[in-house]
Amino acid sequence: MVESKRLDAQGIQIEAVEVTYGVGSAESVRALAPVDLSIHAGAFVSLVGPSGCGKSTLLKVLADLMPPTAGAVRIDGAAPSVLRQAGRIGLVFQQANLMPWLTIEKNVCLLRELVRQRKENAGVTESIDIAKLIEIVGLKGFENKLPHQLSGGMQQRAALARALALDPSVLLMDEPFAALDEITRDRMAFELMRIWQQYQKTVIFVTHSLAEAVFLSDRVVLMSARPGRIHRIYEIDLPRPRTEETRLSDAFLMLVAEINRELYKVMHEQVNQ
Numbered sequence: 001m002v003e004s005k006r007l008d009a010q011g012i013q014i015e016a017v018e019v020t021y022g023v024g025s026a027e028s029v030r031a032l033a034p035v036d037l038s039i040h041a042g043a044f045v046s047l048v049g050p051s052g053c054g055k056s057t058l059l060k061v062l063a064d065l066m067p068p069t070a071g072a073v074r075i076d077g078a079a080p081s082v083l084r085q086a087g088r089i090g091l092v093f094q095q096a097n098l099m100p101w102l103t104i105e106k107n108v109c110l111l112r113e114l115v116r117q118r119k120e121n122a123g124v125t126e127s128i129d130i131a132k133l134i135e136i137v138g139l140k141g142f143e144n145k146l147p148h149q150l151s152g153g154m155q156q157r158a159a160l161a162r163a164l165a166l167d168p169s170v171l172l173m174d175e176p177f178a179a180l181d182e183i184t185r186d187r188m189a190f191e192l193m194r195i196w197q198q199y200q201k202t203v204i205f206v207t208h209s210l211a212e213a214v215f216l217s218d219r220v221v222l223m224s225a226r227p228g229r230i231h232r233i234y235e236i237d238l239p240r241p242r243t244e245e246t247r248l249s250d251a252f253l254m255l256v257a258e259i260n261r262e263l264y265k266v267m268h269e270q271v272n273q
């Protein structure tokens with residue numbers, strides 16, 4: 001591990017979080033039924049479930065991009081709004097969204113610079129070594145390149161580095177590899193696992209790939225169809241570090257099949273509602 005775990009790391013508590021879009025209007029959509037979930041600091045947790053079950057909505061609540069209609073979230077003991085102000089929430093989306101005119105190194109540092117410039121954050125210590133971070137995400141030698149000079153996978157690694165540069169309390173990843181081809185996607189899962197082991201951040205990872213979820217996670221949370229609630233939590237006790245052998249093991253394949261079967265059940269219930 002290159003950085004020590006934060007002393008104030010307390011993980012995430014999601015308590016009775018509900019979200020309804022357009023409350024009071026005729027078109028209101030109940031996206032999340034009460035969701036309760038406790039995640040310990042440094043855990044890697046994946047959210048899976050049928051399309052539209054509220055995975056991204058839950059991530060948005062955690063990121064303080066929208067308030068819950070009811071319930072509350074604490075991340076390392078603080079409200080998401082407090083952490084967002086302090087720049088302690090790392091976000092990675094399907095698209096890297098790098099600034100095309102900035103070098104990779106400048107892109108990686110950009111959010112951290114913006115956070116530091118806010119006067120309420122004066123004195124915030126910078127515990128992440130950027131040169132080391134760029135090396136760990138495999139972009140050493142590309143610091144001065146522009147985003148268009150990098151492959152899609154490399155751009156996603158730069159986006160991951162940009163989020164990690166904040167030394168976040170939590171890393172929220174919404175289908176970060178969905179736009180990549182299958183081979184790159186597989187490789188990125190290995191890369192992410194290696195990087196996560198270095199930084200030991202709490203990660204919440206939304207994916208449609210059950211194999212990706214099982215391979216990466218300590219826990220896989222299967223959500224039910226809308227309004228999303230937690231249907232079942234799978235503890236993934238496959239040994240770490242996970243390797244290519246892990247993906248070929250019976251234990252891995254059985255877990256993926258088991259979750260897949262349950263996902264089909266959930267989707268079937270949705271169709272018959």
Ligand SMILES: Nc1ncnc2c1ncn2[C@@H]1O[C@H](COP(=O)(O)OP(=O)(O)OP(=O)(O)O)[C@@H](O)[C@H]1O
Binds near residue numbers: 022053
């Ligand atoms: N801004 C919005 N206004 C109204 N309804 C919305 C809004 N955003 C999402 N929804 C609805 O809320 C539900 C949950 O959406 P969300 O994007 O969180 O699901 P998801 O599980 O991430 O879906 P997917 O797996 O397809 O990406 C969906 O029915 C969606 O149509």
